[in-house]
Amino acid sequence: EPEVTQTPSHQVTQMGQEVILRCVPISNHLYFYWYRQILGQKVEFLVSFYNNEISEKSEIFDDQFSVERPDGSNFTLKIRSTKLEDSAMYFCASKGEAHSGPTDTQYFGPGTRLTVL
Amino acid sequence: DQQVKQNSPSLSVQEGRISILNCDYTNSMFDYFLWYKKYPAEGPTFLISISSIKDKNEDGRFTVFLNKSAKHLSLHIVPSQPGDSAVYFCAATPGGADGLTFGKGTHLIIQP
Numbered sequence: 122e123p124e125v126t127q128t129p130s131h132q133v134t135q136m137g138q139e140v141i142l143r144c145v146p147i148s149n150h151l152y153f154y155w156y157r158q159i160l161g162q163k164v165e166f167l168v169s170f171y172n173n174e175i176s177e178k179s180e181i182f183d184d185q186f187s188v189e190r191p192d193g194s195n196f197t198l199k200i201r202s203t204k205l206e207d208s209a210m211y212f213c214a215s216k217g218e219a220h221s222g223p224t225d226t227q228y229f230g231p232g233t234r235l236t237v238l
Numbered sequence: 239d240q241q242v243k244q245n246s247p248s249l250s251v252q253e254g255r256i257s258i259l260n261c262d263y264t265n266s267m268f269d270y271f272l273w274y275k276k277y278p279a280e281g282p283t284f285l286i287s288i289s290s291i292k293d294k295n296e297d298g299r300f301t302v303f304l305n306k307s308a309k310h311l312s313l314h315i316v317p318s319q320p321g322d323s324a325v326y327f328c329a330a331t332p333g334g335a336d337g338l339t340f341g342k343g344t345h346l347i348i349q350p
Contacts, residue, residue, distance in 0.1 A: 125281075152335055154337055154338075156338075162342075163327070163340045163341065163342045163343060164282065164327065164329075164340040165340070166338060167337075168337075169335045169336065169337050176334075177337060212281050212282070214338075225269075225270040225272075225289070225331060225333045226272060227284075227338060228284060229274070229282045229284075230281050231280055231281045232279070232280065232281045234279065
């Protein structure tokens with residue numbers, strides 16, 4: 122069964138450094154998303170990406186964040202200058218067509234745990 | 239501003255009984271409602287969903303009910319099994335490219 126994959130599983134970085142989190146969405150999917158979950162809190166939407174551009178972004182997704190689909194398979198989230206409060210689990214998700222069937226289901230990857238020291 | 243609320247942080251149910259998890263929402267633009275199951279340090283796993291044009295969707299042991307007028311949905315698991323112990327998240331979206339809005343989750347514990 123196709124699945125979303127993410128690398129690395131755990132990333133440790135120093136405050137102020139740049140990190141790139143990588144995702145390989147399900148191959149025939151068209152919509153791509155990043156979410157984060159700070160320890161003990163709920164999963165929060167960051168950004169959605171469709172047709173090679175950002176479709177929607179939350180207040181959290183400020184200028185230090187960027188996303189890219191550099192080739193036909195990868196989808197990346199870059200954090201330019203990490204802060205302590207960026208420490209969280211980051212989840213990538215993908216979805217097929219808009220309103221894919223009756224369910225509009227997004228499928229999630231296993232996550233990358235980012236620790237900023 | 240909690241647009242999706244799960245008011246029970248935890249729920250304990252005996253094995254074999256029915257588990258009922260509840261979720262309320264406030265945004266009338268939501269058209270799709272999804273339930274995800276999550277273990278610590280793993281990604282959310284899709285369980286079941288429902289669109290706003292329906293009031294019930296069933297998949298094996300899992301049934302989701304939607305009451306649009308009350309802006310309330312519930313997930314029923316019957317019979318509950320030990321492997322069902324996890325955190326369950328309710329999520330909602332208007333659809334299309336829009337992201338999911340999650341509730342805070344309910345930790346379901348199935349007791350033998």
